[in-house]
Amino acid sequence: MLSAPLVGGPVLGAVAAAFGWYAWRLRGARGRPGGTGLVALVALLAVVTLAEAAVIAAGWPSPLLHPLTQVAVFGGTVCWAAFVVAYTGRTGSSRVILGLVAVAPAVGCLGAVLRVTQVLPLEPTFEGIGAAYLLLLGTPTVVSFGLLVGLSILLAWDATRYASFERSRGAALALIGGSLAAAPMLTSTLETGGTISVPTGAVVVQSTVLAAVAVAVAVGRPYRSLPIAEAIGRDAIVSNLNDAVVVVDGDARIVDMNRSAEALFERSLEEVVREPLSALVDADLLGSEGLPTESTIPFQGSAGKRYFDVSVSRVRRDANAEAGYAVALRDVTDERIRGQRLEVLQRVLRHNVRNDMTAVYAMADAVAESGDERVAERLRETADSLVDVSERARAVEESMCLDPASDDAADVSALVTEVAAVLREQGHDVSVTTDGDAEVHRSAELVASICEHLLSYATGNADAPVAVTVERDGSHVDVAVESDGRFLPEQDAAAVTNGGETQLEHANDLEIWAVSWGAERLGGELVPDCEHGRHVGVRIPVE
Template sequence: MAGVPPPPIALLVGVALVALVVAKAFVNRRRDRPGATELGVLLAVVGTWCGLYAAQLAATTTATMVFLYQLIYLCIVAVPPLWFLFASSYTGRQSLPLLGWLAAGIISVGCFLGALLWPETTLVWTDVEVVSIGQLRALSLDKGPVFYVFIGYAYTLLLWGAARIGRYAITTRGRARNQTRVIAFALFIVLVPNAAFNTGLAPFEFDPTPFVFILSVLLFVAADFRYGLFRAHPLARDVAREHVIEEMVDGVLVVDRANVITDVNPAAATALGVSPRSVIGEKLDAVLPDLATRIESADSESETYYHASSDVTYDVRVSPFSRPKNGLQGRIVTLHDVSETRQREERLSVLNRILRHDIRNGLNVVGGFADLVADTDADAEMRQHAAARIKHRTDELLDLAEKIRAIEKGLDRQNERQSTELMGVLDIVVERIERQWPEATVTLSGPDEVTVLTTPIAEALFHNLVENAAEHGGESPTIDVVVTTADDWVTVEVTDDGPGIPKKELEAIESGETQLAHASGIGLWLATWLVRQSSGTIEFDATDEGTVVTVRLRRARPDDETVPA
């Protein structure tokens, strides 16, 4: 029938219109979704390609056909980078660097100009021939060297983008996986016949690509209607999960079934003292043997602890995972910092042990001497001695209660740090010790003023150190408290001329509170704990000539809040 275009031309026009309508819908309605704008532009270019190809098939002169095919090349060179941009945006991966896009632009523009300037240049086309296919006339082209350079670059971008889509299809589930499978298939049903035509493997005398676009466009439409291509984008879920894992306080480490580390979040890297780059791809037992041992003994029900340092403890939990369909199998290891909880439990246990031991013994002593005082048959001297022992023991118990109160206060505020004027605190400590032990000689030397970063109960720290020196320093102890500064640190030395700290007591204090069995060392233990809570260090040097306790604290910065003594 006259005036009715042949079915192939009508089909191409229909595909062009559908592609342009879908492109407009993606750009207008889904522009805020990753990849929607890029896919919309890509479909618009595909629709234009189909429309120009339909016009070329309908053309009646060779010159018009060549001109339209030259315009088609503008679409041809635009498709590979647009596809790669879409694949990168949709999967949330990085695009090409600037130099990569510059090289891509040079190749694309060179190919288009080579086609546009034919026959003056034969770098893209060496010869053009009109062939008849039934009622249609099409162009058959002999390709030049620039065309094959372009084809190599174009297939590289197309396959690179397809690899990103394919990897995304493997790692996602449910509707997201179906979306990515449809997208990948939409590419390959175009790529295979196109590659067969350009490499001469298919017996086509004309380019079949525009006709295959029919299926590709329909697949994108079906993906949108069936799976909501951009309505509930899976990337949002993946980005959210990645953000949560990257920002979470707990450490997360992933190992595969071969015990190779495949992922480490920043919290785990910090906890383990490693950089992600140095351990990813390495065997767990080779780079972190202690943790590997802990993991082998851990399960979801038992408590397994990993000690990163003397002060830091992590609860290790292991969760196996597997996906039999794609062969994924491994374990997710979480590291939860339980240092504060464990330290608090240990310290409460120590206090409980000391209180049960010393208070019971103290009250037994008080009770025994109270019976002696109440004994009317006892002489006055014995009763007076018993009363003095009761008074002495009561004072000891009150002093113990004061230390316990300081520890309880420290437990409640163990995470607090503040800037404290040190010399004022030491003045108060020296004054109190001189009142308690009039026979002791205590000297204080140092700068007029210096501020340090400490816990809120810094006075208890130094009072226990000086008190210990006075208590164990003999009949007339001499105690020197010397403060010096160097760079960002302040050093306090407490020196006495007593017999020195007993070796067993010092070992118990330095090895940890779990070894502390009685209250005689609780003052030094409290001081040691408070120094560590202040991010400082403490050292004990006990000799026959006395004891030197050296405390190093960080100097406070100007912007730290200063608390006067």
């Protein structure tokens, strides 16, 4: 039988060596979440198994194996709890509760040591089991088995919650706790029935747990990716957002909010938890379901009146169970003021330019009547130029207000051909070459505006004929404008390439900016030939 010193001892010695090797292999994980608990568990199993091998090899009383197995179970429970709690990112109350529960296995370790030293009976009779024995060993045994099984189930369940933590890995890691609970219970039952001897049971227990550790390391790969990263990562992202986020249940009652929301509303979560959302937001801005109905809402706080864009998203526990809503509020006050300022300035500029140019034309006519036609013509040219700039600025502004999204396809080839036809009627030398399908699922109006600005810019600056090519290139449609001479000035190229203007680098023409902005709004890009200035292209995504 395996209880023979020449068989059981060496087998357990080999198992102890294997545990030691795994502890050594995992030693680098001590600085990772839960790593210390995992390494301590495997190292404890190595020490206990080595002690059991010594007991069998030396021929000492086999009942000594029972308290040694208890040390492995109780100590292993504490280590397993430390590993699972840290590994899965459990914090706060969950960690405190598990810590308190883990006191029982720690007490059990003390009781097992007292059995080894025979302060407590090594083989107690039923009548001899007293309150001290139950307190130090009975209760910790029940709690330990419950913790080992419960934490193993928790670890396997987490594998279904996080995309980065595969189910096979969770199940493989859970085998460690499951085997540490099941194997001693099974062998104890078999020993009580006389099916196996105590030394045989010790060999079976440690071999089973070793097999579980081997599978966990090979399949579970505990530190390939961590569920704690996803668990804490989600919380950290929401907590550290500059945008205020309030989470409400299905009845629009507050259940959570981040630090930005607490700062905005100047209320702590504890003050408003389980209160309706109207405790934070004016009830007049909420619909019948207690959620905001407007896309932008005002809020009056200590910093004055601010405006917020509101986004309401459903929160689901899984694919079917809806848990509530996340209400995100982004401060758009500065953007709102900036937009209003630009609108006012543009309106005043256009109004003043139009009125002032009317006066300039009248003065030019008066100068012409006085006989100085040359000065009058110069005045008219200057006025025409300013009016043209004003009109182009208006056109650019209007094109930037267009919605780039569209359910219908826009035929880029047809749009370019139409623009080129108009320019040819105005006397420009423009040719168009198209190649196959050139449809994009973008706003036809915005695509047409970009093509118009692009071709107008090229023909207005080129001294040679302009050739336009439209072709499909994978997931994009390319519109390329070329000419033999340079039509893209270096300062225009530098300005749009750098994404901004300086005193030394500024675009002389609004239209090149209109092309660049329009392309970005479509999800594409401007492709200028900065070196030679003979080529300017636009890439537009098909989808």
